[in-house]
Amino acid sequence: MKVQIKSRQKRTKSIQKSWIYYARIVIWWAKSNTKRMNILVCISHVPDTTAKINFTADGSALDANGVQFVINPYDEFGLTKALHIKEAQGGTITVLNVGGPETEPTLRKALAIGADSAVRINATPTDAITVAQNIKNHIQANSYDLILCGQESIDYNGGQVPAMLAAMLNLPFVNACVGLDLNGNEATAKAEIDGGHATLKANLPMVIGGKKGLVEEKDLRIPNMRGIMTARTKPLSVEEGSNGGLTKAANFAKPAAKGSTTMVDAGNVEELVRLLHEEAKAI
Amino acid sequence: MILAFVESWNDSFKKASFEAVSYAKTWADMSGTTVRAITSASTADINTLATYGADEIHTLELSQTAFGVASQLQSLIEGATGIVIAGTSFGKSLAPAVAALCGGALSTNTTSAPKSLQPFTVERGAFSSKGIETIELHGRLPIISFVPNSIGLSEKSAAGTVSNVQANGNDLLKVAEVSIAKGKISLPEAEVVVSAGRGLKGPENWGMIEELAEVLGAATACSKPVSDIGWRPHSEHVGQTGIQVNPNLYIAIGISGAIQHLAGVSASKTIVAINTDPEAPFFKAADYGIVGDAFEVVPKLVDSLRAFKASN
Ligand SMILES: Cc1cc2nc3c(=O)[nH]c(=O)nc-3n(C[C@H](O)[C@H](O)[C@H](O)COP(=O)(O)OP(=O)(O)OC[C@H]3O[C@@H](n4cnc5c(N)ncnc54)[C@H](O)[C@@H]3O)c2cc1C
Ligand SMILES: Nc1ncnc2c1ncn2[C@@H]1O[C@H](COP(=O)(O)O)[C@@H](O)[C@H]1O
Numbered sequence: 001m002k003v004q005i006k007s008r009q010k011r012t013k014s015i016q017k018s019w020i021y022y023a024r025i026v027i028w029w030a031k032s033n034t035k036r037m038n039i040l041v042c043i044s045h046v047p048d049t050t051a052k053i054n055f056t057a058d059g060s061a062l063d064a065n066g067v068q069f070v071i072n073p074y075d076e077f078g079l080t081k082a083l084h085i086k087e088a089q090g091g092t093i094t095v096l097n098v099g100g101p102e103t104e105p106t107l108r109k110a111l112a113i114g115a116d117s118a119v120r121i122n123a124t125p126t127d128a129i130t131v132a133q134n135i136k137n138h139i140q141a142n143s144y145d146l147i148l149c150g151q152e153s154i155d156y157n158g159g160q161v162p163a164m165l166a167a168m169l170n171l172p173f174v175n176a177c178v179g180l181d182l183n184g185n186e187a188t189a190k191a192e193i194d195g196g197h198a199t200l201k202a203n204l205p206m207v208i209g210g211k212k213g214l215v216e217e218k219d220l221r222i223p224n225m226r227g228i229m230t231a232r233t234k235p236l237s238v239e240e241g242s243n244g245g246l247t248k249a250a251n252f253a254k255p256a257a258k259g260s261t262t263m264v265d266a267g268n269v270e271e272l273v274r275l276l277h278e279e280a281k282a283i
Numbered sequence: 284m285i286l287a288f289v290e291s292w293n294d295s296f297k298k299a300s301f302e303a304v305s306y307a308k309t310w311a312d313m314s315g316t317t318v319r320a321i322t323s324a325s326t327a328d329i330n331t332l333a334t335y336g337a338d339e340i341h342t343l344e345l346s347q348t349a350f351g352v353a354s355q356l357q358s359l360i361e362g363a364t365g366i367v368i369a370g371t372s373f374g375k376s377l378a379p380a381v382a383a384l385c386g387g388a389l390s391t392n393t394t395s396a397p398k399s400l401q402p403f404t405v406e407r408g409a410f411s412s413k414g415i416e417t418i419e420l421h422g423r424l425p426i427i428s429f430v431p432n433s434i435g436l437s438e439k440s441a442a443g444t445v446s447n448v449q450a451n452g453n454d455l456l457k458v459a460e461v462s463i464a465k466g467k468i469s470l471p472e473a474e475v476v477v478s479a480g481r482g483l484k485g486p487e488n489w490g491m492i493e494e495l496a497e498v499l500g501a502a503t504a505c506s507k508p509v510s511d512i513g514w515r516p517h518s519e520h521v522g523q524t525g526i527q528v529n530p531n532l533y534i535a536i537g538i539s540g541a542i543q544h545l546a547g548v549s550a551s552k553t554i555v556a557i558n559t560d561p562e563a564p565f566f567k568a569a570d571y572g573i574v575g576d577a578f579e580v581v582p583k584l585v586d587s588l589r590a591f592k593a594s595n
Contacts (some may be wrong), residue, residue, distance in 0.1 A: 049523055049543045053413040062410075073524045128379065128389070154523055156409050156416070157392045163379035166350070172455040173350060175376040178517065188459070192518055194292075194372045195469030199460040200348075206456075209376075212524065217511045246388035250404060251417040258549075261556075261566055266575030269583045272555070273591050275571060282532040282553040283475075283499065283591070 035184055035204075037091035039082045040144040042135060042161070043110055044072040044125075044153040045103040055252040062155070062252070071106055074150025077214040080221060081180065082148055083114045089182075091145075092116045096138065098123050098131045098241060111231035112223030118234070123241030126248075128160035134241040135161070136168045144205055146187075151176050151209040162209040172202035178213025284339075285311045286363040288356065288381075289322040289332060290373055296326065299369040299431040299472060301335045306427065306434050307367045308336030308441070309396045316364060317441075321356065324447060333443025335436065340445045346452025349376035355450040357384045365403075366426045371471065378428035387424035394433045394550075411523040411546035431472055432529055433550070470519065473502035475532045476551070478521060480506035480544075482537020482558065482577060486514035491581045492536065498588045504528065506538050522547035537577045540565025557581070 047053065048068040056063050071079070082093045095110040097103045098121045107118040121134045139147065149162035159175075166173030172187075174180075178197070179190030182204070189200045189208070208214070223231070264272045276283045287307035289300045300322075307318045317338040322329065324342035332340050341359070346352050360366070368378045370391060382389035388403075394415075395406035402419040405427065409416040420426075470476065477496040483489065489503075496503045503519060510520040521528055523546035533551035537558060538544060545568050548554070556569035557580050566572045573580055 047410070049546070053410045055414065062414075129382065132383065154411055157407075157411060157527075159375055159391055160379040160382070160389060163349070163376050164383040166455075167353065167380040167383035170455070173376065173380075174456070175349075176372060192372065193461070193463075194471055195467065196461065196463035197518075198458060198462075200456045201459050202456040212510075212520070213517050217507075246420065246422045247390070248402075248419040248421065249416055250419050252409065253415050253417075255412065255415055255549075258568060259570070261569050261572050263566075263572050263574070266573050266580055269573070269580060269587045272571060272573065272584065273587045276532065276553070276555070277591065277595075280532070280553040280570065283588075 034089035035145065035182070037085050037089060037145045037182075038143065039085060039091060039093050040139065040147045041075065041079050041082050041093060041095045041110070041115065042147065042149045043075045043079070043095050043097050043106065044150070044155070045069050045097055045099055045106040046072045046153055046155040049073065049154065053254070055254070059251045059253060061249070069102075069106060071109060072150050072153050074152055074154070074211055076220050077212055078148035078150055078208065078210045079110055079113060079115065080215045080219050081210065082146075083221065084215060084219070085146070085182065094119060094142075094144075096121065096135065098125050098134045100124065104236060107236055108231050109223060111234045111236070112227040113221050114227065116234065118236040120236065120238050121241035122238050124243050126243065127245040128158050128164055130243060130245040131161050132164035132168060133244070135165050137241075138239065139165075139169060146204060147171075147207045149207065149209050151211045159209075162207050166207035169207070172206040173209070174200055174202070174206070175209040177208045177210045180208060180214060284317050284319050284362050285314075285365045285367065286356075286360065287318060287320045287337070287367045288352075288374075288377065289320045290369060290371055291323050291326040294323070294325050294327055296328070296331065297472060298436070299371055301331070301436050302429070302431060302434050303367050303369045304332050304335035304337050305437045305439075306396065306429055307365075308437070308439050310365055310367070310427075311336070313397055314364065314400055319363070321359060329445060330443055333441055334438050336439040336441045337443050338441045340443050341448045342445060343448050343450055346454050347458045348454045348456055349373055350380050350456075351452035351454040353377055353380035353384055354453040356381055358450045359448065360385055360424070363424065366424065368426070368428045370428045370430050374428055378426060382426050385424055385426075386422070387426040388420035388422045389426045389428065390418050390420055391428040393427050393429040396434065408550065411527070412549045413546060430529060430550075432474065432531075468500065468502040470502045470504055470521070470526050470528060473528070474530050475499045475501035475534075476504050476521070476528055476530045477501045477534045477536070478504035478506070478538060478548070479509070479536040479577075480538030481508050482539075483509075483514075488578070489515070491578075491585065494585050495534070495581055495588070498585055498592065499532075501532075501534075506544055535565055535569070536581060538565060539563050540568055
């Protein structure tokens, strides 16, 4: 009896093994038709969207006291897109920030979400040209198939780094990118333009300025416990960067407070129309 | 000479085109120099640029992509002491590429004319309208990308001598297809925006919103959750993480007024909020408010506006 059971177990085991073997071949074959992608995701470290924005007493800078910093929301779409591409065709994801040591928790969060390694380029990101120059140097020393940026950082609202970076590297650039399909070395991107959309074709490598649509809001991932644990052991390297720049923030101020609100009775919309015409001169 | 890149759409100019020339004219007058407008050779009524102060108008066969145009401009900047580009969707890709190729200091999201020339200083929006930054641009070639509709037009006639120029553009991408929604006003350039939120309950209720937009000649917009659930397209999502707008009139219907929504719309000149909840935060950010049910107020507002339009 015992012997029989053992041999049956052996047989099922060997069947299981051959199935795993077969599945591996299928996966290998599927991947050999696509390209393993070395992806760089550029991440800026910005105040949380709910943060109250205050400036230092001399108006020279943001008062970061009590402000929580997060991955720039536009960059979350790029990071998730990178994960989708890696899952579909294999590859590695590097996240990069140009900034001081205070940005490392943001990079760790990106590692917890699923990036493989992180790079912090140690420099003061005084303006977009400085940031782009530093990223360009890193890209030239490594080689990436795809560089995913966000359309804009929600702190200084520059919307400059990705287009500058692409121009410096002479690479194709798609801004306000709301869709990206890859087929080997060929990319088809959908971009939001004033009043509609454009479909653009380019060869990799290329630079993307992404936003919602690149992946959907519901696809965005938050770090889970396992991710947080493994992020601690993933590499976060620091490279020395250079400072410089052509612009200087001379002063920051808050916009003038809005005046009082005129309430109009719901039964009297004619009054609203009159006010919009005569007082606000808006119609 | 201050160089204004003047965009056209389907071979005609829009307000942002003239605003670029007006901006360049103000700057040129401050620094005692002239304005050169650069625009596509196929645009109709090229001479209208003279009305806003273009001393010279250079026309050329423009490349299809922003990088292509940037590389063309690079070969046409000799003698320029400043560049002006409207912050349209094309301009947003163009200006940083020009800055990188030409080595100029760039201010995007600019909301003011030059405040001073030495050092060159302007104001720009930062922290999604929660801050105003005064920025200095150093170096030989300040480049300005301004927020459309934030500068305004000023008519100052100039010679507007037209000449055709040649420049090779280096396109790195191929434009396979462009689709523009017909008969719709695009959100970033709209002077009136009618926007609705989750208070509308479902996509089937947007008819009255579109009707209101039609009466006002407005673009339609929505809050983020409305586009996330697919009631409206993503291209209508306004706010800190969507499109930032600054129309003359913004009407918010059934939108609570979350901080991220307000960040993208508070630059609007006049704001109207319509909401059932008198405590909705939007009322604090609005100039005019109606506490009421959108399903009753909006149809009445449409009728009242129709009557107003008929008699004005
Ligand atoms: C990182 C991040 C970024 C974000 N970015 C944006 C952004 O860019 N843009 C954005 O909009 N949001 C953004 N949000 C979401 C934001 O926090 C709010 O959740 C969202 O703006 C709420 O949308 P709403 O006002 O349509 O819905 P709700 O908050 O649900 O409000 C609906 C409102 O409708 C009113 N109402 C109900 N019935 C009626 C009726 N019959 N008539 C009139 N009024 C009615 C209610 O009183 C309520 O005030 C962001 C959030 C995060 C976390
Ligand atoms: N300091 C930075 N480090 C890394 N990437 C950055 C940095 N600043 C900007 N970026 C990238 O460039 C995009 C646009 O940023 P900006 O030009 O600053 O508005 C961001 O979404 C990031 O992808």
